[in-house]
Amino acid sequence: MSKTKKGNVVSYNKWGYIFLLPFIIVYVVFQLVPLFNTIWNSLFEYYEAGLNVVGPNFIWFENYKTLFATPDIWKYTANTMIMWIMGFIPQILVSLLLGSWFSDTRLRLKGQAFFKTVIYLPNLIMASAMSMLFFSLFSQSGPINSILMQMKILEEPFDFLYNTLSVRTLVAFMNFLMWFGNTTILLMAGMMGIDASLFEAAEVDGATPGQVFTRITLPLLRPILIYVMITSLIGGLQMFDVPQILTNGKGEPANTSTTLIMLLNRHLFSKNYGMGGALSVALFVLTGILSMIVYKFSNSEE
Amino acid sequence: MKKKLLSVLLSTAMVAALLVGCTSEEPVDGGNAPADGGEVSTEDGGAVVEEGKVLNIYCWNEEFKSRVTDHYPDYVEVDGTTGQIGDVTVMWNITPTTDNAYQNNLDSALKGQADAAADDKVDIFLVEADYAGKYVNVDYSMALSDLGITDADLANQYKYTQDVVTDVNGNLKGSSWQGCPGVLIYSRAVAEEVLGTQDPAEVQEYVKDWATFQETAATMKEAGYFMTSSANDTYRVYSNNVTSKWVEDGVVNIDENIMNWVADSKAMVDAGYTNTYDLWSEDWSKGFYPDGKVFCYFGPAWFVDFSMAADAEGSIANAGQWGACSGPQGFFWGGTWMCPATGTDNPTLVKDLILTMTANDDVLKEIVVDDNDFTNSKPVMDAMAADTSYSSKVLGGQNPLGMYCAGVETIDLSNLSDYDQGCNEEFQTAMKGYFEGTYATEEEAIAAFYAAIVIKYPDLTVPQ
Numbered sequence: 232m233s234k235t236k237k238g239n240v241v242s243y244n245k246w247g248y249i250f251l252l253p254f255i256i257v258y259v260v261f262q263l264v265p266l267f268n269t270i271w272n273s274l275f276e277y278y279e280a281g282l283n284v285v286g287p288n289f290i291w292f293e294n295y296k297t298l299f300a301t302p303d304i305w306k307y308t309a310n311t312m313i314m315w316i317m318g319f320i321p322q323i324l325v326s327l328l329l330g331s332w333f334s335d336t337r338l339r340l341k342g343q344a345f346f347k348t349v350i351y352l353p354n355l356i357m358a359s360a361m362s363m364l365f366f367s368l369f370s371q372s373g374p375i376n377s378i379l380m381q382m383k384i385l386e387e388p389f390d391f392l393y394n395t396l397s398v399r400t401l402v403a404f405m406n407f408l409m410w411f412g413n414t415t416i417l418l419m420a421g422m423m424g425i426d427a428s429l430f431e432a433a434e435v436d437g438a439t440p441g442q443v444f445t446r447i448t449l450p451l452l453r454p455i456l457i458y459v460m461i462t463s464l465i466g467g468l469q470m471f472d473v474p475q476i477l478t479n480g481k482g483e484p485a486n487t488s489t490t491l492i493m494l495l496n497r498h499l500f501s502k503n504y505g506m507g508g509a510l511s512v513a514l515f516v517l518t519g520i521l522s523m524i525v526y527k528f529s530n531s532e533e
Numbered sequence: 534m535k536k537k538l539l540s541v542l543l544s545t546a547m548v549a550a551l552l553v554g555c556t557s558e559e560p561v562d563g564g565n566a567p568a569d570g571g572e573v574s575t576e577d578g579g580a581v582v583e584e585g586k587v588l589n590i591y592c593w594n595e596e597f598k599s600r601v602t603d604h605y606p607d608y609v610e611v612d613g614t615t616g617q618i619g620d621v622t623v624m625w626n627i628t629p630t631t632d633n634a635y636q637n638n639l640d641s642a643l644k645g646q647a648d649a650a651a652d653d654k655v656d657i658f659l660v661e662a663d664y665a666g667k668y669v670n671v672d673y674s675m676a677l678s679d680l681g682i683t684d685a686d687l688a689n690q691y692k693y694t695q696d697v698v699t700d701v702n703g704n705l706k707g708s709s710w711q712g713c714p715g716v717l718i719y720s721r722a723v724a725e726e727v728l729g730t731q732d733p734a735e736v737q738e739y740v741k742d743w744a745t746f747q748e749t750a751a752t753m754k755e756a757g758y759f760m761t762s763s764a765n766d767t768y769r770v771y772s773n774n775v776t777s778k779w780v781e782d783g784v785v786n787i788d789e790n791i792m793n794w795v796a797d798s799k800a801m802v803d804a805g806y807t808n809t810y811d812l813w814s815e816d817w818s819k820g821f822y823p824d825g826k827v828f829c830y831f832g833p834a835w836f837v838d839f840s841m842a843a844d845a846e847g848s849i850a851n852a853g854q855w856g857a858c859s860g861p862q863g864f865f866w867g868g869t870w871m872c873p874a875t876g877t878d879n880p881t882l883v884k885d886l887i888l889t890m891t892a893n894d895d896v897l898k899e900i901v902v903d904d905n906d907f908t909n910s911k912p913v914m915d916a917m918a919a920d921t922s923y924s925s926k927v928l929g930g931q932n933p934l935g936m937y938c939a940g941v942e943t944i945d946l947s948n949l950s951d952y953d954q955g956c957n958e959e960f961q962t963a964m965k966g967y968f969e970g971t972y973a974t975e976e977e978a979i980a981a982f983y984a985a986i987v988i989k990y991p992d993l994t995v996p997q
Contacts, residue, residue, distance in 0.1 A: 280992035281667045281951065282640055303984050371816045393809075393969055479811075480632060485966030486981060494988075500637065503991045 266515075273508030278501065286505065294509035303486070303494070304510075308517070310399075310482070311490040314474070315467030317403035322411045323459070329411075330418035331444060336427065351412035361405055362476035366392070369401065392478065395487040402474045402488060410466075414459055421455030422448060457529045461522050468518050471496065585651050585878030588623045591642065591658035593635040596839055597869060598625055600710065603903060604896050605889055621882060633955060633989065636664060643673040646876045655874040656883055660707065662868050662946065663954035665697045669706045675873040676704040680884040686892050689910040693944045698870050707870035708891040710900065712907050712914075713833040714940025715769065717860030718841075720849055721929055723828045724856065727756045733931060737858040740829070743797060746861050750806035753828050762820040762827045763810040764798035764968055765961050770831055771797075772957065773864035778948050779956040785986055785995045787960075787979070788948075795964055795975065802968040809965045821848050833866050834907035834937060843927050853929040859936055863943040907937045914938055952990055959985040 273294055277286035298304055329350065333343055340346075353361070368375050369391040376388040391397040425448065433443050449456075471492035474482065480496075482489025491514055498507040592598070601623075602610050609617045616623040628638040642655050649655075660668050668674050677687075687695065687705070691712050698707030717740055721731040728739055728749070739749045750760035761767060771794035777786055801807045810817035820827025821842040832840070837857070843850040871891065873883045889896055897908035901917055905925045908914065917923050918934035925933055950956075960982050967978035983995040 278991040279640070280990065282643065282671050282673060285992060301984060371810075372819060390969075393965075393971075395971065481962055483965075484969060485963075485971035485978075487971065497985075497988045500633065501989055501991055502637070503988070506988075506991070 269508045269511050271508075272504050273512050275505045275508075277505045278503040290505075294505045295513070298506065298509050298513060304491075304513075306486065307482075307489050307491050307494050310486075310488060311468060311470055314399050314402050314406070314470060314488065314490070315464070317399060318406035318410075319463055319467065321403075322407045322414055322463070323456075325407075325411050326414035326418050326459075329415045330422055331448060333415070333419050334422040347412075347416065350415060353408045354410065354413055356409075358405075358409065358472040359476050361409065362473045365401055365405060366477055369397075393484045395484055398474075398478060398483065398488045402470075402477060405473050405477075406467075406470070410463070414463070417459055418452065418455060421452045425451045453529060457526060460525050460529070464521055464525060465518055468514065468521070584621075584881060585654070585656070586621055587652040588618070588621050588656045588879050588882055589626060589652075589654065590623065591626045591628075591635075591639050591655055592869075593628060593630045593659070595627070596835065597659055597871075598627075600890065600900065600904070600906075601886070604899055605886065618882065621879065630661075630954070632958070636667075636954070639668075643874065646673065646874060649876075651878040654876050654878055656877040656879050657886065658872055658874055660698070660870050660872055661954070662697050662713075662865075662870075662949060663957065664951055665707070665870060666949060667951040668872060669698050669700045673875055674706045675875045675877070676700075676706055677708060677873070677887070678704065680873055680880055680887070682708075682884060682887060682892075686888060689894065689912055690892070691909055691911060691941055693941070693946055694868065694870070694909050696946055697868070697949070698872065707872040708887050709868055709870045709909050710891040710897060710906075711835060711868055712909050712937065712941045712944075713835065713865045713868040714907065714937045714944060715831055715833040715836075715860075715864045715866045716857045716933060716936055716940065717829050717831055718837060718855050718857050718928075719829040720823075720827065721854045721856045722823065722849075723753070723756075723758055723826075727752060727758065727828075731856055733856050733858040736856065737860075740858065740860055743793075743861050747797070747801065747806075750801060751804070754804065754806050758826045758828050759808065759820070760801065760806045760828050762817050762825065762830065763808050763812065764802055764964075765810070765812050765817075766807070766829075766831050767798065768794060768957070768961060769866045770860065770862050770864040773866075773945075774862050775948050778950040780950045780952045780993060783993060785956070785983065785993055791960070795967070798964070799968055799975075809968045811961075811965075818842065821845075821850060823847075823849060831860065831864070831866075833868075834905060834933070835867065837925065837927050837933075838905040841927065850927045853926050855928050856931060857928050857933040857936060859940065863940050865940070865944045901934075907934065907941075914941075952993065955989045956986060959989060 272287075274289060274291060275287040276290045276293065277284075277288070279285070332338060332340060333347065367373055370376075371388040371390055371392075375391070376385065379385040380388065389397075391401065429447055429451075430443060433447055438446070469492055470490045474488045474490055475493055475496065478488055480493070482493055491510070495507055495510045495514070498510060590597070598616075601608050602616070605618070607618045608623070611617055611622075614625045614627065616625070626638075626642075628635045639655075639658055642649075643658075646654055658668070658674075684705075687708060690708070694709045694712060695705055698709075699705050719736055719740075724731045724736050728736060730736060738745075740746050746760070753760045771790050772788075775788035775790045777788045779786060779788075798807070802809055808816070819825035820830065822845075830836070830841070837850070837855070841850040841855070842848040845851060849855055871887055873880075873887070877883055891897075891909060894910050894913050897910045898913050898917070900906050900908050901913070902923065905927065914934055915938060918932070918938045921932070923932055923934070924930045963972075963978045963982035963985065966972040966981065967975055972978040972981060987993055987995060
């Protein structure tokens, strides 16, 4: 009797593995193998010079040395982080606000479904299309400049796309616009998961809405916040399409909006697989470290 | 690698064998076939060997396509990217030049050439002077003599156009239908208003050297006009008058005259005489219209006719309100060469296209009359320069050919390197940062240029 029971358990387990199999296969073929391949590639001198192929020559960590010897890598890392933070701060604030409004049962907002759809809509547009749109809007002969000139705010067209602050702001704004809807929905889901009786109890005790938010909502929302933070961080480090299209791939002005992935793109455009690999691995490690920091930092306060 | 070499060798041998077949028949109508002899060989070749049904042409814009559409007798346009010559389909593979996209695309096509199916093989690819050397000095391009094109066929061409596509062993590997000596193109209306004259000879006095050019720029600024649309407009004029190459022994080298351009341009930008737009950008092209308030551009014949919005209602070119004079220094810009690709499966058609488009005086004359290009035939151009009945509509009835003829004699290509395109592009990008003040110093901008160029060309090093 007991034997057959045990057998049943085993055979059920088997189905678990079988259902996992498609994912595992896809993951190994398309993620894990390329990952190790990239690491392996980063140890070679391997590029195409015109019509000639140089390498692959095994050169240990020379690519990494070259990579970190140029000051540009730090500059691009800073660019990436600055533009991410510039977009993330307003994004998280607006999302928290909207999320708490949407999930507040006492407010009973009308047309919630409509607004939730609207704020999510920008995310449905391709980042490149969005970027192209802003490129045309803000070009020197574009509509924004002509409106500002007709309103006598500007005397001559301002080159929004060749000014460090305005380019970074535009990139951050686009990222904000595209992602705040997504974040709102995530945070809202988290907020709705909080036991309503806690809010009622706080109210009975005479807590102000501000106190309710900081003492109850935020602490209980922490797991979701960490999740949002880490996914956004990873997305931010991989920022590419928006600045690439907005600045025509040049990271204008003077590479102050060049991100790490844009640099990777340049290496790969010259078919420099060694350097491309090294940069990818560096980025992988950086992402890992930063995610760890965020995770530890947010958990240690307990 | 060895395998690839072998297959390239084999395919060359095959094509060579094929051509031996052609030439062995040709002596019947005499070795001294006239320039239009190409047509004869089409019939002969077509009858003898079965050739590919698809002709693949790699290029970066519509210019050559429109030339073929208008001037190649049997060409019928099917749609935007295909055409028909007899029963052969012509496929146009068009990739823009910017950021090396065209070259990268062409490189991978050529590397796959040996293994590609006959209909997918590159048959003709176009190159510019900026990187012609890269393709001419490798086996992926074919010597014209292997196609049966003789020096006599191309005797009327300007010598410099052949120098560009001659490999280190002296084989001619391409042919062009145009010559590209550049001129200064000025707005007649602005010249009349500010300088009080629109006569080319008199305007030339105001732009005869760079110092005078700067003085005139100050006058233009006072009158509310920009001297040029962008600092990059004058770039070619400086960069064609250099005394050293961009790359010497694998090391990037910035010529003194390029630095003169930096100094002069910085002064002009700071004084508000010009802007820093990228060439071909929308803002840069504003000057093609009267509202753009631009006095002059620099460019060769193709630029005047092909690029200055001559078809657009309201443009200066449309009204025929540009004038041309020789400007501060002679220069050339661009030029398109047709190169037959090794391994082509349509050798006779390729030969005929090259001969018709680049060596047939009648066709070349037609191109001048219809499209105002400066074509690659010395006798035709000399005759037309003297012909008072020819005039350019864009240039308000002026006949600029004499100026081009004089300019073409001074073209010096000894300082071309295979890396010119990337170097020119990255240098202008970096210097824009300096002109606009984002890089505080020249050194900073040059460091940025060095950083960018080693990414674009990993095989180069920069001076320490």
